Amino acid sequence: MEKLKIKMKNISKIFYTGEMETHALKDISFDIYEGDYISISGPSGCGKSTLLSLLGLLAPPSSGQYLIENEDVSNLTLTEAATIRNRKIGFVFQQFNLIDELSVVDNVALPLKYQTPPVPLNEARDRAIKCLNRVDLGHRVDHKPNQLSGGQQQRVAIARALIADPAILLVDEPTGNLDSKNGDVVMDMLEQLNKDGTTICMVTHDARYADMAHRQLHLLDGEIVEQKQNVMEAV
Numbered sequence: 001m002e003k004l005k006i007k008m009k010n011i012s013k014i015f016y017t018g019e020m021e022t023h024a025l026k027d028i029s030f031d032i033y034e035g036d037y038i039s040i041s042g043p044s045g046c047g048k049s050t051l052l053s054l055l056g057l058l059a060p061p062s063s064g065q066y067l068i069e070n071e072d073v074s075n076l077t078l079t080e081a082a083t084i085r086n087r088k089i090g091f092v093f094q095q096f097n098l099i100d101e102l103s104v105v106d107n108v109a110l111p112l113k114y115q116t117p118p119v120p121l122n123e124a125r126d127r128a129i130k131c132l133n134r135v136d137l138g139h140r141v142d143h144k145p146n147q148l149s150g151g152q153q154q155r156v157a158i159a160r161a162l163i164a165d166p167a168i169l170l171v172d173e174p175t176g177n178l179d180s181k182n183g184d185v186v187m188d189m190l191e192q193l194n195k196d197g198t199t200i201c202m203v204t205h206d207a208r209y210a211d212m213a214h215r216q217l218h219l220l221d222g223e224i225v226e227q228k229q230n231v232m233e234a235v
Ligand SMILES: Nc1ncnc2c1ncn2[C@@H]1O[C@H](COP(=O)(O)OP(=O)(O)OP(=O)(O)O)[C@@H](O)[C@H]1O
Pocket: 015, 016, 017, 022, 023, 024, 042, 043, 044, 045, 046, 047, 048, 049, 050, 051
């Protein structure tokens, strides 16, 4: 049986700004299984970023239940959320957020520094090189980020997101800062990682890229209005 990675049940998120309440997410329920590739799309303001930030434990839900690998993470302290986030979540953003002064391999190894207990330096480097090989950048480990193309920098960011062997990779508009050629390379890379077993949940505006996912969630005004299964996957 497929392993349940993520369960969101009746999740809502309300933002309070002065007198105003914004119901950013309304009664959202869905599951993500090991090896899934989910895309989230919808018009500006529909709640995509809010949903991703809840999934990534960057913000708590106002109500509902959220489980990661069967552990209830609906009501965590900030410290608990940070610990689980480091162990279980890999993030890839539109901005690459690499540190220019560090080599590629040191950028990728960086999250291991913040693990308790810290991972020994040699092991951290070996693991970072393995992740860089997974994104076809094993030949660029000692380069600095600014010596790489945008597509290569995003692949470094993906390698960094994989370093702690997360339960899920959360990806937010991964091609937003790339031209279409580099965007395609990054998307092909994500598809390959998913084929190798990585579970992915990605926010994208691009319908062509949303089609690469197994399942597409469409949000409108904070609600899931459509769940579309990729025909190829459904067969
Ligand atoms: N911190 C906040 N405080 C108050 N309202 C917020 C906050 N963050 C988001 N919102 C509101 O919640 C709703 C959903 O916003 P969200 O950023 O999740 O949308 P989105 O689909 O990611 O939009 P975009 O595609 O433009 O990035 C919007 O109405 C937004 O104004």
